[in-house]
Each structure stands twice: as structure tokens, then as C-alpha cells.
Amino acid sequence: GAGVSQSPRYKVAKRGQDVALRCDPISGHVSLFWYQQALGQGPEFLTYFQNEAQLDKSGLPSDRFFAERPEGSVSTLKIQRTQQEDSAVYLCASSSRVDDQPQHFGDGTRLSIL
Amino acid sequence: AQTVTQSQPEMSVQEAETVTLSCTYDTSESDYYLFWYKQPPSRQMILVIRQEAYKQQNATENRFSVNFQKAAKSFSLKISDSQLGDAAMYFCAYRSGERDDKIIFGKGTRLHILP
Numbered sequence: 303g304a305g306v307s308q309s310p311r312y313k314v315a316k317r318g319q320d321v322a323l324r325c326d327p328i329s330g331h332v333s334l335f336w337y338q339q340a341l342g343q344g345p346e347f348l349t350y351f352q353n354e355a356q357l358d359k360s361g362l363p364s365d366r367f368f369a370e371r372p373e374g375s376v377s378t379l380k381i382q383r384t385q386q387e388d389s390a391v392y393l394c395a396s397s398s399r400v401d402d403q404p405q406h407f408g409d410g411t412r413l414s415i416l
Numbered sequence: 417a418q419t420v421t422q423s424q425p426e427m428s429v430q431e432a433e434t435v436t437l438s439c440t441y442d443t444s445e446s447d448y449y450l451f452w453y454k455q456p457p458s459r460q461m462i463l464v465i466r467q468e469a470y471k472q473q474n475a476t477e478n479r480f481s482v483n484f485q486k487a488a489k490s491f492s493l494k495i496s497d498s499q500l501g502d503a504a505m506y507f508c509a510y511r512s513g514e515r516d517d518k519i520i521f522g523k524g525t526r527l528h529i530l531p
Contacts, residue, residue, distance in 0.1 A: 333516045344420075344507050344521030345461070352516065361518070391459060397516065404451075405519060407461035 304328075306408035308394050314414045315384050323379045323411045327396030334377050335405060336369055339391040348392075351377060381413075389415045418443045420510050422522035429498045430530050436483075437493045437525050439508030447513030450484065452493045455505040455524070464506070467491065469513070495527075503529045 307326040315321050327334050333352055337345035338361075347361040353374035362369070366384075371377040381388055391412050395405040419442045429435035441450065452464040467475045467484050474482050479499075483492045495502055508522040 335518060337519075342524075344509075344523050345519075347518040347520070350516070350518060358518070393459075393461065395461075395519075404463050404466065410459045412459070 306394055306396050306406050308392075308408035308411050310411060311409065312412050312414075314416065316416050317384060317386060319384055320380065320382045321384055321413065323381075323392050323413070325377045325379070325394030325396075325408060327375065327377070327394070328398075328406055329375075331396035331398050331406075332374075333397045333405075334371060335395040335397075336377070336379050337393040337395065338363075339393055339410070341390070345393050348379070384413075384415045386415050389413055418445070418448075418510050418512070418520050420508050420520055420522040422508050422525050424525045425523070426526045426528065428528040428530055429495075431498055431500060433498055434494060434496045435498055435527065437495075437506055437508075437527070439491045439493070439522060441489050441491060441508070441510050443489070443510065445512055449511045449513065450482075450491045451509040451511070451519070452480070452482070452491075453507045453509055453521075454502075455507060456503075461507070465493065498529050500529050500531065503527060 309324045336348040339345040349369045350358040351371040366382045368380045391410040393410045395407045397405045421440045448469045450467045454462045465477045479496045481494045505524045507524045510520045
């Protein structure tokens with residue numbers, strides 16, 4: 303596709319429910335990043351994939367957060383037993399892993415936990 | 417650990433005027449990139465300008481330019497001839513020179529353009 307696509311654009315869930323957020327990176331992009339952006343804040347790194355390998359998950363805030371990219375393209379960020387503090391915009395970015403190439407961001411998924 | 421600080425939560429500028437957004441950062445690395453991103457209400461993070469740390473010349477993109485002071489670890493963004501479409505959140509950001517490292521963002525500055 304022309305850009306990074308994320309779905310759904312909005313997600314409302316009750317506290318305790320599990321949610322899954324999807325990211326379709328730019329075709330051919332090897333690298334994929336997830337960021338969490340709380341209201342009024344800058345994005346914060348969650349995790350990074352190179353193809354299907356999750357090389358860095360140091361930013362995941364708890365073991366309720368899980369990300370996968372099984373075939374090296376589409377990625378899913380799953381949050382189990384959601385809590386109110388999980389409410390945020392979740393941004394996905396991809397890059398071609400060539401020097402000097404920027405990360406391209408999607409429009410994000412706004413997650414609201416009631 | 418690297419940090420990025422934006423000390424101006426909000427700024428306003430008259431249309432057609434010039435405004436400067438401030439940013440400081442901290443790092444012990446010598447090889448890195450600095451960025452300014454624009455985030456309109458649509459939420460998409462749009463790259464405005466990029467500076468490689470090894471380049472002394474300040475980056476320029478049309479009406480956008482930076483003042484990169486490496487020794488002071490300062491990286492300000494100047495917007496000339498401000499337009500209504502420039503209204504957005506602006507984030508200063510840092511990335512290590514390592515290929516494919518994560519981006520570290522500041523907390524952002526909300527820019528208002530007054531008609």
C-alpha cells in the first residue's frame with residue numbers, strides 16, 4: 303500500500319477485556335515499530351520487529367502487552383485484561399532499514415478503556 | 417539514556433510571521449539524528465525536517481529551518497511565513513545513529529496560528 307495502515311482507527315473496550323490492534327506496514331519494509339502516545343504526551347517506544355523477529359520489547363509496560371509479526375509483514379499488538387491507564391493512541395511505524403531512511407507512521411489507533 | 421526536552425507546551429504566532437520552537441536533548445553518543453515531526457489532529461506523524469549530527473550545516477526545508485547547536489545540545493525549529501495549515505503539535509525527536517533504532521520524542525509544543 304501507499305502508507306502504513308492501522309486498524310481499527312478507534313477502539314472502545316471495557317476494563318478487563320482483551321484488545322487487538324493491527325498494523326499493515328509499507329510493502330517491503332523490513333522494520334516495524336510500535337509506540338504508545340498518552341494524551342498530551344509524545345509517543346513512547348513499545349517494541350521493534352525486524353522481519354518476524356522481535357528484537358526489542360523493552361518498552362512494553364507489562365506482561366499484559368504482547369506483539370507479534372508472524373510472517374514479517376502485518377503486526378498485531380495485543381493487550382490483555384485492559385486497564386484504564388492503557389487508554390492512549392497506539393502508533394505503528396515502518397522503515398526499509400536502509401541508512402538514512404525515515405520511519406513512516408500510520409494514523410494510529412485511539413484506544414479508550416471504560 | 418537519551419532524553420529530549422521541549423520546554424514550551426504551547427505557542428502562538430500571527431499568520432505570516434516567524435516562530436521558533438525550542439528543543440534540547442541529552443546524549444553521550446556522537447552519531448545520531450534529530451527530527452522535528454508535525455502531528456495534526458488526524459494523528460499522523462509527519463516528518464518536517466531531519467538533521468544528521470555529523471553535518472554542521474543546518475537543515476532547511478522550504479519555510480522550515482533548524483538551528484543545530486551540537487555543543488549546547490540544542491535543536492530549534494524556525495517556521496517562516498507561518499500559515500494556518502502549520503497549526504499542529506510539533507515534536508522534537510532523537511534517534512541513535514545505529515541503523516533502525518527507536519525514536520525518542522519530546523513532549524511536544526502545540527502551535528496555534530492566529531489569523
